[in-house]
Amino acid sequence: MLKSPASNPTAGVHSADTQAKIEASEKTFSLNAKDKYYAWLFLGPSLLILGVFIFYPMFRTLYLSLFLTNTVGKPTVFVGLQNYVNLLTxxxxxNSLLVTMVYVLGVTAATIVLGLLxxxxxxxxxAGIGIFRTLFSATMGVSVSVAAIFWLFIFNPSTGFLALMSTWLHLPVIPWLTNSTWAMIAVIITTVWMNLGFTFLILFGAIQSVPRTLYEAASIEGASSRFQFFHITIPSISPTLFFVSIVTLIEGFKSFGLIDLMTKGGPTNATNMLVYRIYKDAFYSGNFSQASAESLILTVIIALFTLLQFKVLEKRVNY
Structure with missing residues (x-):
C-alpha cells in the first residue's frame, strides 16, 4: 500500500535537503563562472604579450619561409618548401650547421664539467673558500660586450696577454682569432667562461643540499673522495645536472653576441653559427624568407636535441 507524503515524516526533510543541494550547486556554478571571468582578466595581459611577441612572430616566420621576399621583408612569390630544400642542399x-654542432657540444660539455668540478x-x-665561491660566480654579472672586449684583449696577437706570455716563454704565438681552428676554440673558451657563473651557482646549491650524513657514513666505511663524488654527489644532484645540461645546450644554440663582437662569423665562416647566419641573411642580405626558414630549422634542431636529452638523460636521473 502506497504512503502519501503526509504520512511519511521524512519526505519533507529529504525534499528540503535536495533543494538545498540544488541551490548550493547553482551557487557553486555561479562562483566558478565568476572565477573564470577573473582568471581571464588576470591572464589577459600575459596572453596579449605572448601573442604579440611570441605566437604572431612564430606564425609570421612560418608564413615568410614559404615565400620569396623583397628587401623590406614583404612576400612576393609563393615557393612552398623550396627555401628549405635550398638550405639543406x-x-x-x-658547414654552418656543422660548426654550430661542434660549438654547442664543446660549450655544453666544458661548462658542465668545469662547473661541477x-x-x-x-x-x-x-680556508678562504668564500673568496673563491665569489670569484667562480662573478661572471654572472659580466655583460656580453664587456666579456668580448676582455677576451679580445687576451687573444690579441700582438699586445694580448697570451701573446706576451708566449713571447716571454719563447713559444710560437697562436693566431687565436685569425685561424679557423683556433678561432672556434677561442669562442668556446669565452662562452664557457661567460656561462660558468650560472652553472657553478646552480650546481653548488645542489651539492650543498646533499645530506652530510651520506658523506660521513661513506668516510667511516673508508670510501675515497673520488668514490664519494661519483657515487654520492653526482647521483644526488642528477636532477640539477639534467636541468643545467638542457639550459646550457639551448643557450649554446642561441649564442650571438660573442660571435658578433669577436669574430663576426670568421675567419672563412669558421664561427658562422646558425643564429649569426640568420642575422646576416636577414639584416645584411635582406633575404628574409631564407632567414625565416633557417629560424624554423634551428627551432626544430633545438627541440630534437632537447627531446633526445629527455629520452637519454632522464633515465639516469634519481628523483
Missing part, C-alpha cells in the same frame, strides 16, 4: 649552410671544490670546508 647548400654546402655553406651545412668547481662546485664540488667550493663545497669543501677550506
Amino acid at each position: 647548400s654546402a655553406d649552410y651545412l 668547481l662546485a664540488n671544490l667550493a663545497s669543501k670546508q677550506l
Whole structure:
C-alpha cells in the first residue's frame, strides 16, 4: 500500500535537503563562472604579450619561409618548401650547421664539467673558500660586450696577454682569432667562461643540499673522495645536472653576441653559427624568407636535441 507524503515524516526533510543541494550547486556554478571571468582578466595581459611577441612572430616566420621576399621583408612569390630544400642542399649552410654542432657540444660539455668540478671544490670546508665561491660566480654579472672586449684583449696577437706570455716563454704565438681552428676554440673558451657563473651557482646549491650524513657514513666505511663524488654527489644532484645540461645546450644554440663582437662569423665562416647566419641573411642580405626558414630549422634542431636529452638523460636521473 502506497504512503502519501503526509504520512511519511521524512519526505519533507529529504525534499528540503535536495533543494538545498540544488541551490548550493547553482551557487557553486555561479562562483566558478565568476572565477573564470577573473582568471581571464588576470591572464589577459600575459596572453596579449605572448601573442604579440611570441605566437604572431612564430606564425609570421612560418608564413615568410614559404615565400620569396623583397628587401623590406614583404612576400612576393609563393615557393612552398623550396627555401628549405635550398638550405639543406647548400654546402655553406651545412658547414654552418656543422660548426654550430661542434660549438654547442664543446660549450655544453666544458661548462658542465668545469662547473661541477668547481662546485664540488667550493663545497669543501677550506680556508678562504668564500673568496673563491665569489670569484667562480662573478661572471654572472659580466655583460656580453664587456666579456668580448676582455677576451679580445687576451687573444690579441700582438699586445694580448697570451701573446706576451708566449713571447716571454719563447713559444710560437697562436693566431687565436685569425685561424679557423683556433678561432672556434677561442669562442668556446669565452662562452664557457661567460656561462660558468650560472652553472657553478646552480650546481653548488645542489651539492650543498646533499645530506652530510651520506658523506660521513661513506668516510667511516673508508670510501675515497673520488668514490664519494661519483657515487654520492653526482647521483644526488642528477636532477640539477639534467636541468643545467638542457639550459646550457639551448643557450649554446642561441649564442650571438660573442660571435658578433669577436669574430663576426670568421675567419672563412669558421664561427658562422646558425643564429649569426640568420642575422646576416636577414639584416645584411635582406633575404628574409631564407632567414625565416633557417629560424624554423634551428627551432626544430633545438627541440630534437632537447627531446633526445629527455629520452637519454632522464633515465639516469634519481628523483
